[in-house]
Amino acid sequence: MSYEMIAIFMFATMMAMLLTGQRVFGAIGFVAVIAALVLWGDRGGYDLAFSSAMKLMKWYPLLTLPMFIFMGYVLSESKIADDLYKMFHVWMGGLRGGLAIGTIGLMVLISAMNGLSVAGMAIGATIALPELLKRNYDKRMVTGVIQAGSSLGILVPPSVVLVLYAMIARQPVGQLWLAGIVPGLMMAALFILYIVVRCHFNPSLGPALSEEERAMPRAEKLALLRAGLLPVVIFATMMVPFVNGWTSLVESSAIGAITAFVAAVLKGRMTREVFENSVRMTLGISCMFMWIILAALAFGAVFDGLGAVNAIKDLFTDRLDLDPWVVLILMQLSFIIMGTFLDDTAMLVIVAPLYVPLVKALGFDLIWYGVLYTITTQIAYMTPPFGYNLFLMRAMAPPEITLKDIYGSILPFVLVMVFALSLVILFPQIALWLPNYVYGN
Known part of the structure; x- marks a missing residue:
């Protein structure tokens, strides 16, 4: 044979x-x-x-995995994420679609806290969705907002999926995380732009909250702002020393975990139950990824x-005479097809032994491709009929949101993500500028 x-x-x-x-x-x-x-x-x-x-x-960078997972679960289990949504509720509720925009902001910060899309989905569906529906936001639009926002968890650092990709592709985790920042923020900005435009032409999709609903003394608003920005401070405490070269990636992950733990203690929320749940879930997720x-x-x-990789490369480029860019696009399409029945880690593990060496043999940058893979996985997560996020949303959504609503909600956000993917393909420096700047200095 x-x-x-x-x-x-x-x-x-x-x-x-x-x-x-x-x-x-x-x-x-x-x-x-x-x-x-x-x-x-x-x-x-x-x-x-x-x-x-x-x-x-x-593999020394593997130590970052349990550190960042623990940090995310501490912030989630101690309900610090609830403070985030209250902050967005008060400060942005007066805008058309303001709560939906705030939900995207919440998802970005949750992503920076946890690195898992499932965590963002759970928090968005349990905290944001009931509030949005109660204030007469269009159920299809807000369902799409939560699904699209939660997908940022595997792109914005500390992305656990990019840690897995780094190990398989033998690339630096730090460079991959930095490469995901600008595309992740760009995608969040495109989501917000879509919400603003839709609500401008159709205010009934995201009505602004009345002054009475947002009434609160200025001192309380400022206190809520400080509490809501706590995860931002934790993220900055962790990432600024790393970006400036003062700490290694592993040391920064330890700083993040310790800072989150101390913040929960100072706020009086580090109970025995919170600590045990955080440790137990951290152990389970870390072992699964290992x-x-x-x-x-x-x-x-x-x-x-x-030598299967060379054989497949010869098949595509020599026998079939396909351009390397055509091969790359076919690889991305295969991720979308697999995403109908597999999650992100399964997709990566199944095809990485073939795709990663093939990408390198075709002359593409593996850091850049890691970002392409992650964005494509996000799209696959939300593509009907069997997108992973669609069924997670159905399991967490209230009864009035049907599967038809969930399917109908996601199309505009998928188109936005395809546009973002196209930009990163056409302009690789969107992903590569930041890691080149940091590591070049």
Whole structure:
């Protein structure tokens, strides 16, 4: 059997196992080790799994993963995120669509606190959505706002998904995080621009709150502003030393975790229950990602040994005579198709052993491609009929929001994200300027 056929058989076996409901890391790791045993015998198969585990354990930036996850859960479990929404409610409620704009702002800050899109979705659906519906905001528009805003969690640092990509692609986590900042803020700005334009021409979609609803003494408004900006201060305390080169990425993650813990203690919200929940969920998420990375490294090692990447590159560029840009676009389209039935980590782990070396062989920048992958994953999350975020939203939304409403809400935001993706493809410096500036200095 040729190496190309072995590679195809490996992918087919892995997909068959995933369709039977097996865990992602179990299916991928099992196929990798069995393939190694068949190809290179007992010693080669065992060494592959062992060397992948040692490579993972020696990857120093992996320490950032539990630190940032813990920081996010502390801020979430201690209800500091609630203060954020109260701040946006008071300070922006007087604008047409002001609460929807504030929700996007909330999602950006939640992303900077947690790095997981599920956390943003949960907070948006439980805190923001009831308030928006109660104040007669259009249910389709606000449903789309929360889904689109929550997707920023995997792009704005500290993105956990970019940590996973960094390990698989063997790229610096710090550069990937910096590369995600400008595209993430640009996408948030485009969401806000869409809301402003829609509410300008149709004020009934996002009516401004009355003066009575926003009535509050100025001193209380300022106190609420300080409380709501606390996560911003925590993020700045963590990122400013890193960007200026005073601390390493791991040291900055520790500063973020400690600062969040101290803030929760000073506000009197660090109860035993909050601490136990934060530690338990941090441990669960961190272990899940470690198993996924371990499986991906083993799978990638088999592909390297087979030379499958060079064979596929030759197929596209030599036999089919496709332009590298056409191959890149086809790869992005495949992510959107896979996003109908897989989450972001599963998509990355399944195709990264093939796509990452192929991107490098085609001459593209792997930091830039990490941002492209992340934005495309965000789009796939919200693309009907089976987008991951669509069903998360259905599970968390109140009964009056139907699946039809959720499907109808997302189209304009998907178009905005496709526009943002196109800008990053056409102008790579949108993603690469900040990491080049910081690391160049």
